[in-house]
Amino acid sequence: MANHNNITASLKTIGTVPELLYEILSYLTPQDTFSLLLTCKSFYPVCYKHLWTDLRLYRVHASEDGERCKLVCGMILKAIQNRGVGGSGLKYTRVLRLHRGSLGGGGGGFVRSGLCAEVIRLLDDGELELEGVELSYFNDRIDNPHRPTQDGVTFLEKIREYSLRKGPEDFSLAVTTVHNAHAVMHMYTLPLQNITTLHLEMDWTITAPRRPYFDPPRTENFRFFENQGSYGAYEDGDGDDDDGNANPINDYDSGSWSDANGGPISNDQSQLDTQTAESLANLLNRTSNLKVLSISTVKDFYRRRYRSLHLIYHLIILKDTIKFLQKLQTLEIRGKFFHPSFFITPPESCKKVVYEGLFSHEWFRRFVRCGFENVLYLRVRCRHNRQQTRRCETEFAPNKVLIKDVRVCGLKRCELRGVERITEGLEEALLRRNAGLEDYSRRRLEGIVARRL
Numbered sequence: 001m002a003n004h005n006n007i008t009a010s011l012k013t014i015g016t017v018p019e020l021l022y023e024i025l026s027y028l029t030p031q032d033t034f035s036l037l038l039t040c041k042s043f044y045p046v047c048y049k050h051l052w053t054d055l056r057l058y059r060v061h062a063s064e065d066g067e068r069c070k071l072v073c074g075m076i077l078k079a080i081q082n083r084g085v086g087g088s089g090l091k092y093t094r095v096l097r098l099h100r101g102s103l104g105g106g107g108g109g110f111v112r113s114g115l116c117a118e119v120i121r122l123l124d125d126g127e128l129e130l131e132g133v134e135l136s137y138f139n140d141r142i143d144n145p146h147r148p149t150q151d152g153v154t155f156l157e158k159i160r161e162y163s164l165r166k167g168p169e170d171f172s173l174a175v176t177t178v179h180n181a182h183a184v185m186h187m188y189t190l191p192l193q194n195i196t197t198l199h200l201e202m203d204w205t206i207t208a209p210r211r212p213y214f215d216p217p218r219t220e221n222f223r224f225f226e227n228q229g230s231y232g233a234y235e236d237g238d239g240d241d242d243d244g245n246a247n248p249i250n251d252y253d254s255g256s257w258s259d260a261n262g263g264p265i266s267n268d269q270s271q272l273d274t275q276t277a278e279s280l281a282n283l284l285n286r287t288s289n290l291k292v293l294s295i296s297t298v299k300d301f302y303r304r305r306y307r308s309l310h311l312i313y314h315l316i317i318l319k320d321t322i323k324f325l326q327k328l329q330t331l332e333i334r335g336k337f338f339h340p341s342f343f344i345t346p347p348e349s350c351k352k353v354v355y356e357g358l359f360s361h362e363w364f365r366r367f368v369r370c371g372f373e374n375v376l377y378l379r380v381r382c383r384h385n386r387q388q389t390r391r392c393e394t395e396f397a398p399n400k401v402l403i404k405d406v407r408v409c410g411l412k413r414c415e416l417r418g419v420e421r422i423t424e425g426l427e428e429a430l431l432r433r434n435a436g437l438e439d440y441s442r443r444r445l446e447g448i449v450a451r452r453l
Contacts, residue, residue, distance in 0.1 A: 018046050025050045052089035057110055058099035069099065069109030077115045085127045097134035103152030111151050120151075120158050133159055134197075135190075136176040156189050163191040168289045172196040178203055178298065184279055192286040198293050200280075204270055204300040204336055268304035271339045277314040281321045290325055297335025297357075309341035309362070323347055333357070341366075348373045356381040361401040364423050372408040382418040400424040409433045414441045420448060 021043065025033055030051060037047035058069050079088040096119075102110035110116050122128035135156075163171045173190060174197035177183040270276075284290070311319075315338060322331070323345050331346045332354040340358045343366040353375050359367075359382050372378060403425040411434040419426055427445045431437070437445070 021046045022050065030056075048089065049092045052092040054095045054097070055090075055093045056097040057102060057115075058097070069102070070113045071109070073109050073113035073115040077113055077118055080118060085122055090122075090128065094129065094131040095134070096130060096132075099136060103135075103155060116151050116155050120155055123158055123162050130162070130171065132172045132174065134174040134176075153189070160189060160191050163194045166194075168194050168196075172289075174292075175199070177201065179276070179280065184283060187283065192283070193289055195287045196289055196291045198287060198290055200293075200295045201298045202276075202295060202336070203298055266304050268306050268339075270336070271309060271312075271315065271342065273338070274314045277318045277338070281314075281318045284318075284321045284325065288325075288327070290328055292330040292332075293322070293325065293328055294330075294332040295334070295337060296332070297337075300336050306340055306360075309339045309360075311342070315342060319344060325349075330354075343367060343370070345370055346372065346375065350375055352377040354379045358383050359422070361422060364401050364403070364419075364426070368403050368406045368426075368429070370407060372411075374410075375408065376410070376412045378408065378411055378413070379415040380417070380419055381415075382422060403429055405429050406433055411437055411441075413438050414445065416445065416448065420452060424452075 025036075025047065028036065033047055033051055037044055037051070057073060076088065076090060080090060085091050098110055103116070119128065123130070159173070163173070171194055173195045175187065175190070175195055176199040177187065178201045180203060284293075319342075322328075325347050326349055328347045328349055330352040331344070331350050332352075333344060334354065334356040336357055337344070340360040341362040343363050346353045350372075351374060353372065356379075359380075367380075400421075401423050403423050406426070406429045408430070411430070414430055414434065414437060416427065416430075427448050431442065431445050431449075
């Protein structure tokens with residue numbers, strides 16, 4: 001009985017200190033917060049306000065924003081109409097999270113319920129004070145049901161007006177979208193300077209036009225060269241560059257060959273996709289306040305083989321653009337990003353860096369030369385596909401790349417997966433250079449070394 005009274009007294013004490021309760025709630029999911037709300041009357045006001053602070057109008061793993069979202073949005077709208085925004089929990093909302101179909105007419109419950117129009121009115125009247133909006137949408141076809149309706153477009157325009165009044169410090173945007181012409185067009189209606197989180201989903205099956213002077217040479221009189229693995233240009237017809245240095249013949253051809261099963265396999269020419277590279281660079285140049293950048297692959301041609309990387313102008317511009325994002329704290333590149341040898345150097349402000357995909361020997365050579373200044377968390381997950389890299393012998397050698405040392409130091413957490421099939425000595429070098437690794441990371445790296453021995 002005494003223990004029960006002590007527990008009750010402790011709960012009441014926590015309820016009288018909102019700061020302590022808010023700290024506890026920051027570690028709980030919305031479901032756990034709701035359960036806590038039902039346990040004690042003194043918890044109810046703080047938990048109720050906390051639940052509405054970050055309002056997600058869709059289920060986390062839902063593929064569609066459908067009838068359930070429409071029902072929830074309709075209930076919120078009815079509460080506002082009956083009791084006003086002050087009598088509903090929406091007055092506490094500071095972050096609004098929308099599904100990728102929320103602004104569309106095909107299944108967008110946010111629009112179809114009428115809540116979208118009401119939120120626009122509340123923003124106009126100054127009755128709703130938002131600090132952030134999460135938009136997840138894409139527009140890959142004109143007839144796509146997720147394409148924003150007129151109310152959806154009006155909402156985006158209103159968000160732009162609202163953000164201009166607030167400024168980047170008081171209002172931020174988190175955007176998830178497929179990178180294509182339609183999506184980029186709608187993104188430019190947003191206040192790009194207010195975007196702090198950007199998740200780009202790349203569809204490499206879309207054939208984008210290339211500038212004529214970046215097209216692969218079609219005759220033997222033109223050759224590509226790569227200057228110390230960083231800058232590329234065209235050569236004249238004598239087979240060398242302007243300094244007379246001989247260079248390899250361009251190995252991009254328009255033909256195809258067969259795999260072991262007899263199916264045709266073409267050369268992958270993503271590195272020559274100037275439109276995608278230039279569009280990405282232009283977009284990132286305008287998002288100067290970006291803190292989180294995630295680039296992932298959603299579609300790709302898996303029956304195409306890579307040839308040697310020629311790092312020409314448009315890729316250099318893109319690489320430098322990412323490197324000079326001065327406020328970026330998290331960089332994630334998952335899947336294909338133009339070429340397995342295309343290494344992206346993170347900005348000095350980065351604290352977390354994630355690389356996942358097919359990486360070449362040349363990629364790892366550039367990786368070990370990167371200092372990763374100020375990076376605390378580093379994750380590299382490598383997959384290997386010999387079928388895709390058989391015609392790229394200069395960058396995918398049959399032997400492992402021997403790594404004696406790395407420049408990165410100061411890591412707190414490091415995760416490596418699949419790199420032991422391409423590299424040798426990377427784990428030892430990381431352990432030697434990063435004495436402050438957490439125990440979990442250190443044990444994982446030591447385990448990889450022990451298994452190899």
